[in-house]
Amino acid sequence: MKPNILKLGYLLLGLFVALVIYLSYLQVIRGPALAANPYNRRLQEYESGIKRGTIYDTRGTVLAGTGFFRGEGRRVYPAGPAAAHLVGYISGRYGRTGIESAYDRHLLGMEGIDRVRNLVNRLLGRDRAGGHLVLTVDAVLQKLAADLLGGRRGAVVMLDTGSGAVRVMASSPGFDPNYVDQTWSRLVQDPNSPLINRATQGAYPPGSTIKVVVAAGALGANPGLEREIFNCRGSLVVDGYRLTDSAAHGNIDLRKALAVSCNTVFARLGLDLKPDGFHRVIESFGLKQDPGVGIPVRPGTMVSPAAMTPAELAASAIGQGEMLVTPLHMALVAAGIANRGVIRHPFVVEKFKDSQGQTVRQAVYRPWLTAATPEIAGVLRESMVDAVQYGTAGAAGIPEMQVAGKTGSAQNPHGQTHAWFIGFAPAERPRLAVAVVLENAGSGGAVAAPIAGKLLSAAVNRGY
Amino acid sequence: MYSGNCRRKAGPGVAPLTGADRLPERKLLFWAGIYAAAGMLALYPAMPFKTGFTAVIAGLVTTIAFFLVNLYWSYCGYRGDLFLLPITAVLSTTGLVFLFRLEPAYGIRQFVWLLAGLAVLVLVSRLMIDFRFLSDYKYIYALAGIVALLLPIFFGKEQGGAKSWLDFGLFQLQPAEFVKILVVLFLAGFLTENKAVLTAGTRSIGWLTLPGLREWGPLAAMWGVSLLLLIFQRDLGTALIYFSTFLAMVYTATNRIFYVFTGLGLFVAGAAACFHFFGHVRTRVEIWLNPWPYIETSGYQVLQSLFAIGSGGLTGAGLGGGYPGFLPAVHTDLIFSAICEEMGLLGGTGVIILFMIFVYRGIKIALSSRDEFAALAASGxxxxxxxxxxxxxxxxxxxxxxxxxxxxxxxYGGSSLVANFILLGLLLNISHEAREFHET
Structure with a gap:
């Protein structure tokens, strides 16, 4: 009988071991999904018992704060629609977006010292609070950008070229994050999709703004190109497809070709780069990556090198191919040229503060990509100054200082061209880079460039 | 049955036995006491002063009560296993801490039941130290057990879907909890007596040799009782415990896996019939297979349990940090889910390991016991x-x-707690005898 007892013992212990294994699977592997299940009311309950942290702009203006009305916590967004896409919203029914979603755990005091503090507070039956965030954006500029976009479909991104800090990230049309629950059905049905953050999720053909990238690639492959003279006859036929220009520019050098945005020259340069060379320079400017700004960014997309026909390559080199990028990507291109070829890592959160207001973590300025050599960046900068001084981007000019820029008017199947402008200022010692896009609004020089100029002017006057 | 002098086993002329002063047990109980105090003190600050104070006192008194049991046994020279009491102390104080955290009123009641349980434990260790007499009257209390089980069907009170409580006004009693012990004792006695016949068989049908009706009749009756419980009291859990314990003991006694498979087959057949004829059994199985379509109704409880366990993660939300309010029947059926939510995987595994050690010690006692009745009872x-x-x-x-x-x-549950302390006492008595047998 003893062997049987032993077997019984093994069986019982085996059952418990199976339980431990299954419990581990349940708590560690399936745990996060179970904790986040919409039927699981724990997170909501946790939130209702905690004072969510405040989100400030770089000058201390409140962008999102929690107030108590009739004993119930309520999230208030004083900036309203102007910063709605970046800051995001929280809704019990419709989830959360933007900074509110990306830094949820910090704002709820579930990380670091606040986690310990809230554990103690709970044990002592005291109020719990979450950590605060100080963003890099400026609420006044943010509001100005939203006003300049004026409800039209489009986006504006402004970066500090030296640090990578995002000063403006605006998307239009906007929505009021204070009333997401009440206006939800209207917002999701609106054909203009106001809930989308066009600055980070909008996918646009870059139009002529991509020419600065192609120029960087061409100069990198052949530095002698700077002194070469091209002949523009006003059109180019590639594989039976005809690319036309606004005018026959005649004999021009690269600098002038960029300033007047000559399609023929850049289609030619793109074809010379070959699909692989073209991809390399697109990648060196980070266009196919999520730069990790703090909220999710749609990586740029394009036809793979193997599948790229000469016609597609020529079209892509003037920003009219299948390539799609976000305004943030193009702002980073401008910032890289402004910063002598080095793109700084972009970020939107300047400081993480704990619930007591002590800074627990600070943004680290670091380079992200080396897109071009300082010499090449210098050539591009001068061309972009020319574009503003006598080329297509004249409307971006402001009295305070010299602006450098490049326009784009991207054709698309939905009507008028998308108006693009990318640029930076002051041209001699750049501090700010900007990208503006307006969907189906006309030419970049006429529609997008003036917005960039006004915004740069306002930013400089505010001391950025 | 009753020994006038509790110290007679270590009387003059008998050399003091190792471990008879129960020092290791006392040391372990000390840590169990620290554990209980830590739990109660963690609850204290967030509670209203009076309940917090009560919780701390309850923890303290419980710890002292466990020490008193140890000291009494030490004085008597009782040589029962040294690990079972500390394990029980940790398990029951875990329950006590969580009950105070969930619902202090239940905590206080459980505290009283815990003291009652310890008193019963001492009585069992004293009055039933010669537990062998229990095998003599097996048919009588088999009958008593069946009657006790069937009573609630006619006079019982339904609670949480199961009709298994007897209401005595002041308190309610769940006979099934006590009958479990009678079942093990009955089976141990019956199987010891009929082991040879059950193993060899008396008549053959082809290659199969089977015992006669007199031998397998009582076993078939067990099967019937299990199914009756299932059908009339809607108590699937208790039926499952009875039946699996029954199979485990039959296998241990006869070494015939045939009985296990036949038993399992019959149980599955019975369960399948129930699935077919009884709506509530069918619902249970459907919920088990896929609870999501029933999330608002019958699947609510098990999904809330999964949510709680899943939200606990590795280290849990911390004592008091979870939301046991979402768990139906959290103080009884779902207390383990609440433990997993607040103590995490580490806490849940800790509880499972304590049960593993308990079973390990129990099997060890069965292996070292003096005769088949004791071995069967201990393994049962x-x-x-x-x-x-x-x-x-x-x-x-x-x-x-x-x-x-x-x-x-x-x-939470007085009947369950007291019955488990009786079980603990009987197991300890078997080990007491075994150690005496091996060491003297």
């Missing part, structure tokens, strides 16, 4: 307690269908 008690813990933990994790049974020593 170990299987009973282990299987009960397994079935409810597997139920709340949806490994098995969720049933309404208690987690031994942890869940």
């Amino acid at each position: 008690f170990s299987a009973l307690l282990g299987l009960q813990a397994f079935i409810i933990i597997a139920g709340v994790t949806k490994l098995l269908p969720l049933t309404g049974i208690t987690l031994p020593f942890v869940s």
